[in-house]
Amino acid sequence: MSAGPIATPPGPWRPDPVRQQRADYTIEDLFKLPDDAPRVELVDGVIQVAPSPTLGHQDIALLLARWLLQHTPDHLRVTQAVGVALTLTTSRQPDVLLRRAGVSTDRSLLLPADVVLAVEVVSPATRRTDRFTKPTEYAAAGIPFYWRIEQDPVHVYAYRLGGRRGPSGERQYELAAESAELIALDEPFEIKLPVAELIG
Structure with a gap:
């Protein structure tokens, strides 16, 4: 045989x-x-x-992408539905991400060094992965910023890569801001995001 x-x-x-x-x-x-x-x-x-997203999930992701398009400085670009090769055997597709403007537009897979911010909108089917697994993977790959957006009600948690190390020596995120009303940050650029603008 x-x-x-x-x-x-x-x-x-x-x-x-x-x-x-x-x-x-x-x-x-x-x-x-x-x-x-x-x-x-x-x-x-x-x-x-990947499980099919709900309409509520897609509304939040699209509204965030639209807000970022209107406010992001020229050295960054807003992207959706593009994978990020975190290791040789792991890739993820953030719901929304900010990438560096110099990345070639013919690419269908980004490297962690190309990505400044990865955003996940939490759905019932992805709750554990978005809250625990993906932030650990993104931090280990060196992506500087991670946002998690919860639904019902909409609440944004913004993290930045900190100096803390996990049990295996990998870097970890630390909470930079969280709110159901206004996200105000100095990094990756000056941000004043009214959370109400993510609610369709």
Whole structure:
């Protein structure tokens, strides 16, 4: 019996179950996904299909992106639905992010050094990941700022990379501001964000 590749059954694309079990997918494999592949993230070598966002989630992400577009200085750009290669075997797609303006626009995957701010809007299906897993991964990759936006009611938590180290020596975020009314920050640029502007 030969150990050739497993034939993909007809129908929508899905990850190879053998490779999933071995957790041996890498960032390079993301560039080879077919056009009909769903939105995915790569977590420790395993491809995870991202759950479909709710309308409330999308409203907040779009309203934040619009606000940032109107207020972000020229050296930064607002981006959505683009992945960030955190390690060789992990990539995430923040709901909204700020990237450096000099990054080539033909890229479909960013490096942590390209990203200034990663934002996640918390939904019931992503609650644990957005509150615990992603900030740990973003901080370990050196992304300077992370925002978590809770829904019902809308509340923004803004973090910056601090000097504190975790148990394994990785850097951690520290809370810079949190509010359901106004987020006022000096970094990554001077921000006075009325939280009401994120409520559609």
